[in-house]
Amino acid sequence: MVTLIQKLVNTFFKNFFSQKSHIKLGLYGPPNGGKSTLANKICTDWLGEEMSTVSHIPHETREINIKEEVHIKNKKGKELTFSLVDTPGIATRIDYEEFIKKGMKGVIAKKRAKEATKGVIDAIKWLDKMDSVVVVLDSTIDPFSQVNITIIGNLQARNIPVLIVANKVDLKKANLDRIKAAFPQYEVVGVSAKYGQNIDLFYENLFKLVK
Amino acid sequence: MVTFQFVPYSGIERLSSAKRINKLLNIVKSNKIVILEGRLKKEEEADLIEITMEEIDQKFKGIELSVVYPDDNKSRGLQKIKTGLVNALLGDRQGLTIVGPASIVKKIEQNPNQIELFTRENNKKKD
Numbered sequence: 001m002v003t004l005i006q007k008l009v010n011t012f013f014k015n016f017f018s019q020k021s022h023i024k025l026g027l028y029g030p031p032n033g034g035k036s037t038l039a040n041k042i043c044t045d046w047l048g049e050e051m052s053t054v055s056h057i058p059h060e061t062r063e064i065n066i067k068e069e070v071h072i073k074n075k076k077g078k079e080l081t082f083s084l085v086d087t088p089g090i091a092t093r094i095d096y097e098e099f100i101k102k103g104m105k106g107v108i109a110k111k112r113a114k115e116a117t118k119g120v121i122d123a124i125k126w127l128d129k130m131d132s133v134v135v136v137l138d139s140t141i142d143p144f145s146q147v148n149i150t151i152i153g154n155l156q157a158r159n160i161p162v163l164i165v166a167n168k169v170d171l172k173k174a175n176l177d178r179i180k181a182a183f184p185q186y187e188v189v190g191v192s193a194k195y196g197q198n199i200d201l202f203y204e205n206l207f208k209l210v211k
Numbered sequence: 212m213v214t215f216q217f218v219p220y221s222g223i224e225r226l227s228s229a230k231r232i233n234k235l236l237n238i239v240k241s242n243k244i245v246i247l248e249g250r251l252k253k254e255e256e257a258d259l260i261e262i263t264m265e266e267i268d269q270k271f272k273g274i275e276l277s278v279v280y281p282d283d284n285k286s287r288g289l290q291k292i293k294t295g296l297v298n299a300l301l302g303d304r305q306g307l308t309i310v311g312p313a314s315i316v317k318k319i320e321q322n323p324n325q326i327e328l329f330t331r332e333n334n335k336k337k338d
Contacts (some may be wrong), residue, residue, distance in 0.1 A: 091311035092260055094271030110269075117264040124261045144321040146276045150260065153253040 022208055023082040025070075026130040028123065028155075028182040030056035030147050031089030033136040034167035038193035039065070039086040045199070046072050052086050056171060057102045058114035061088045064126055074207055084211060087126060088119030091146055127154055132161045132210045139166035141174035152183060163209045166190045169199055213244060213315060213330055220249040220304045228252070228318050230283070234265065235310055239274055244311035244328075244333055249304035250278050259310075277319040278304035 010153055027035040036052035043051045051067045055062060065086040072080050094116045099109035127133075133155050155162050163186070166179040170192035180188045189205050190197040223231045232255060235269050238245050251259065256276070263274050309319060309326065320327040 023252050091273070092259065092263060094264070094267055095272040096269070097311065113267070117267045119262045121261050124257050127257070142320065146256075146278060146319075146321065147260075148257040148277070150253070150276075154257045156251045 022130055023131045024085055025082040025135055025206075025210060026085045026087060026126065026133040027176075028087055028133050028151055029089060029136040030125075030138075030145065031091055032056070033089065033138045034165075034193045035089065035136045036061050036065075036086055038134070038136055038167065038191070039067070039084060041193045041196060041199060042070065042084060043067055045069055051084070057092075057099065057104075059089060059094070059099075059112060059119065061086060062112070062115040062119035063088065064119075064122050072203055073205065076205060078207060080210055081205055082131075085126065085130065087123040088116065088153055090120055090123050091116075092147060094120070120190070124154075127158065127160075130160055132153075133164075133205075134163050134165055134168050134209070136165045136193075137179055139168050139176055140171050143179045146183075152186070161209050161211075162186055163205050164188045165202060167193050170195050178208060181199065214242070215246055216243045216285050218245055218247045220247070223232065223247070223261075226254050229256060231255060235259065236262060236274075236333045237261060238269055239312050241271050242268070242312055242315060244309065247308040247310070250306050252303070273313040275309075275313055275316040275319050277309045277321050277326055277328075278306060279309075279321070282308050 023136040028038055029035055031034060036054045039052050040054065042133055043049055046066070047070060051063050067086075068082045069080055070084045075079075080208075094113050096106075096109040096113035099112050104112065107210050134156075135148070137150060152162060152164075159188060163185055164179065166174070168174055169176060169190040174190070176188065178189040179190075187208070189198065189202050189207055191202050215260050216237070218235070223234060226234065231251065236259070237330040250256075256278075259274075259276070267273055271316065309328070310329070311319070317331040317332055320329070
């Protein structure tokens with residue numbers, strides 16, 4: 001009997017700690033929403049280094065980037081550890097000519113488009129590996145896009161907890177209420193990942209998300 | 212000229228997910244805009260994006276996708292259960308799914324009960 005109880009206790013602690021130390025927190029969303037900027041903000045705040053490159057040209061992140069063992073702490077001293085997964089932006093169209101319009105040369109633009117399509121496929125495949133997801137949306141853009149609805153619908157279908165970050169609230173065109181109205185069943189936090197605006201509120205919500 | 216092709220739900224209901232997606236993508240790749248009765252499963256929508264990405268080349272630039280769906284929050288109690296059962300048994304025939312080739316459809320703007328489709332050729336709005 002004692003052995004059985006001991007076994008149960010051991011299993012509980014093993015599972016508890018193995019789960020907690022391997023939490024995968026994914027950053028998902030359409031291209032140019034600010035996923036990598038937010039990933040960099042989190043890593044700079046808690047690890048003192050950036051994790052991704054950012055650009056105004058869409059599809060800068062074309063591979064899954066993972067930063068292991070990110071420890072964050074809240075005001076009450078509670079700690080949270082997770083692997084941060086920065087994913088390529090999910091899109092339904094990728095046209096190399098759009099990259100040429102942004103000043104890229106043909107060969108580079110075609111290569112970028114090819115890598116971007118692979119990135120989208122990887123991002124979708126990785127949905128199943130996530131424990132919790134932060135969906136990063138550009139608050140200056142209409143959120144009623146099918147890509148956003150499909151991402152969030154798929155997370156819901158997989159029972160993955162979701163927090164929505166309405167990014168770029170520092171911009172005049174930002175409309176936080178429009179995002180709240182589009183996804184009323186989810187917690188929405190308005191932040192500026194670039195300038196760190198409301199970032200403490202975001203961290204507080206991460207603790208609620210990753211229980 | 213823009214061509215729309217209506218696909219009734221009965222045209223896909225007996226197909227596997229992969230075949231459903233292929234059917235829709237084949238129509239889109241022939242430069243037609245699909246109007247599907249009902250909607251795909253959520254996982255199928257993600258698969259549609261994934262397979263679209265695999266198919267992208269210098270000619271095929273991807274798709275524009277939009278789903279008009281009755282607001283779930285407005286139906287209550289028994290009606291919600293009834294709808295859920297019908298959807299589970301017969302497939303989700305409510306609403307409409309629009310899938311168009313990115314080379315023709317510039318964007319689809321979606322309000323909960325209205326869709327505005329902008330074509331690439333002349334950027335004309337079609338309601």
